Amino acid sequence: MGLHVYNTLTRAKESFQPLVSNRVSMYVCGPTVYNYIHIGNARPAIVFDMVRRYLTYLGYEVTYVSNFTDVDDKIIRAAEETGEDVEQLAEKFIAAYHEDTEALGVQKADLHPRVMKTMDDIIAFIGRLIEKGYAYEADGDVYFKTHSFQGYGKLSDQSVDDLQAGARIEVGEKKQDPLDFALWKGAKSGEIAWDSPWGKGRPGWHIECSAMVKKYLGDTIDIHAGGQDLAFPHHENEIAQSEALTGKTMANYWMHNGYIKVEDEKMSKSLGNFILVHDIVRQFDPNVVRFFMLQSHYRNPINFSDELLQQAKSSYSRIGTFIRNAKHRLELSADLGEPANWQDTINGFRDRFIREMNDDFNTPNAFTVVFDFIKEANRYLENDHSSKRVLQEMLSLLKEWEEVLGVQFEQEEEVLxxxxxxxxxxxxxxxxxxxxxxxxxxxxxxxxxxxxxxxxxxxxxxxxxx
Incomplete structure (x- = not known):
């Protein structure tokens, strides 16, 4: 079976067929950089890094773009509280993001575009939506005419009528319809702002990603991904803006990871269970955190707790113990050649691993294959006549899987x-x-x-x- 991906848009697993046979274009919504990232932000970073790694393993040339939202209400408020410049604050937390995600084994994107550096493209995008009749200016603000786009609600599987029933126009908003959303916000006194045909202001949240996708990857891309919480309204609005402008499908596959709970409670600042990656990687080996995250299927919710991390640490350490033992045996073993049955065994485990990963990146089942392999390989280590070649092949297979999953299997031996x-x-x-x-x-x-x-x-x- 070839690779199958669950597509949020169709609510089904589909055979993966990229636009170009050996290439994949992929966009993942990144964080708003006003603070250190929390474990909820870390999950999509880890999950879609794994997806990128596996696509590369299959032989695809992946162009991976993940943005930074470096200007919005939260950043402006945080800058006011600390007395920092908005751009300076964003720079600090972008650096912190890279530090934290690198610790978790996340490779940098090919491109990390930023809103402040894409402003001309955003303004041009909005201008063309107005020209085509999909947007309107209202006293310095610009709104998207949601009802003008046929198919609004298709990603989140909601009808416009149902959405309309719960929509409201907030105080100060100048939109014509409760479902319309802001593309450009007129400047408030003292806030950072840019010149535009509609006066000084800054972009709305949703338009940023639409402009970046189009600029860096084109009108239609293979995969657009992010957390489940972004499916509506963020990704729904992206589809409306982008497809209204281009008349083309924005993304062929939409992928969303599940939520994270902390000790069975929804993570929130008010409950005081808001866990920053900056803190958790000082308590636990970052490899254990990544291993823990990938032990659940990316679309399923995760319950996060110290107890569960300790359990993950115990499981994870079994792989490192085997590697240490295998390397020690390698120093003692004779070069006895490679028994044919062991090459078949290793190939069989490799095929099983690929089969599980091809089923919508099923990492929990892939790890089951890893531990089944460790169990079988440990039996081999009990053999007094072990072969260097077999041991090298075993370690090579684990290296292969390590690269796909992004978890470093080899660990320092614990000091007695x-x-x-x-x-x-x-x-x-x-x-x-x-x-x-x-x-x-x-x-x-x-x-x-x-x-x-x-x-x-x-x-x-x-x-x-x-």
């Missing part, structure tokens, strides 16, 4: 308690002999291995960093 005590004893001896350089070296080496020392009147205590 007895070893720590021995090092502390050596350090105490060095301090007694006033060899403070050696004492500091031992302390620093332990620190690098995640062991923190604390000198007290009762002696030296130690603890492991999580």
């Amino acid at each position: 308690d007895e070893t720590i005590e021995e090092w502390i004893e050596k350090r105490n001896e060095a301090r007694k002999n006033r060899d403070f350089k050696e004492a500091d070296r031992i302390r620093d080496e332990l620190q690098e291995k995640g062991i923190v020392l604390e000198d007290t009147p009762q002696g030296t205590r130690w603890k492991r960093e999580n």
Whole structure:
């Protein structure tokens, strides 16, 4: 079976057929950069990085674009609170985003466009929508005429009539219809603004992505992706704007990842369960966090808790233990050639892995294949006559899967308690002999291995960093 992808637009799994046989164009909605990203932002970053990696593994040349929203109400408010310049604040949190996602194994996009640097294209896009009769200016604001676009609601599977019933015109809005949405917002006093044919202002949220998709990937792309919360209204409005302008399908496949809960509660600032990636990667190995995220199917919701992360850590460590044991055995094994049945076994596991991933990127089942392989490979390690060639093939297959999943399988061996005590004893001896350089070296080496020392009147205590 070739690759099948669940398409939110059709609500079905479809055979993946890109516009160009060996190329894939992919756009993923990125964060609004007014703070450090939370684990909800991290999930699409991890999920669609995995999708990109697997498409590359299948031989596609992937052009991957993910934007930064670097001007909007939240950023302006955050800049006012801190006294920073809007652009300066955005720069700081873009750098933080790259730091946090890189720790989680996320590769940088081929392009990370920003709203501030795409302003001319956004303004031109809005102007053409007005010319074609799909948008109107109202006292410095510009709105999209939602009723003018046939098919509005097709992505979220909602009718215009149902949407109309719940729509309202808020105080200060100048739109003609409750369903109309802002393409351009007239400037408020003291806010950052740009010149436009409709006066100074800044773009609405939805138009930004439409303009970036068109500029960097074209009128029609293969995959448009993001969190489930973006399907409506953000992606619905993107479709309306883009298809109204071009008369073409905006994206052939729409992909959305599921929500994250924290301790069975919806994540929110009011509940105080808003977990920042910046913090969680200091408590847990980022590889464990990514492994945990990919143990659930990307479309399913995830419950996030320290207990579940600890369970994931335990499972993840089994892979690292096997790799250490296999490498140790490799040093001792003779080059006995490669038994034919083991090549068949390895190919069989590879085929199983591909079959699971081809089923809408089913990473939980793919990890089941990985652990079934580890179980079989551990049996082989019990064999006194293991072959270098077989061991090398085993490790090579795990490297292959590691590259697809973006999880680093090889882990540093955990320092045993007895070893720590021995090092502390050596350090105490060095301090007694006033060899403070050696004492500091031992302390620093332990620190690098995640062991923190604390000198007290009762002696030296130690603890492991999580």
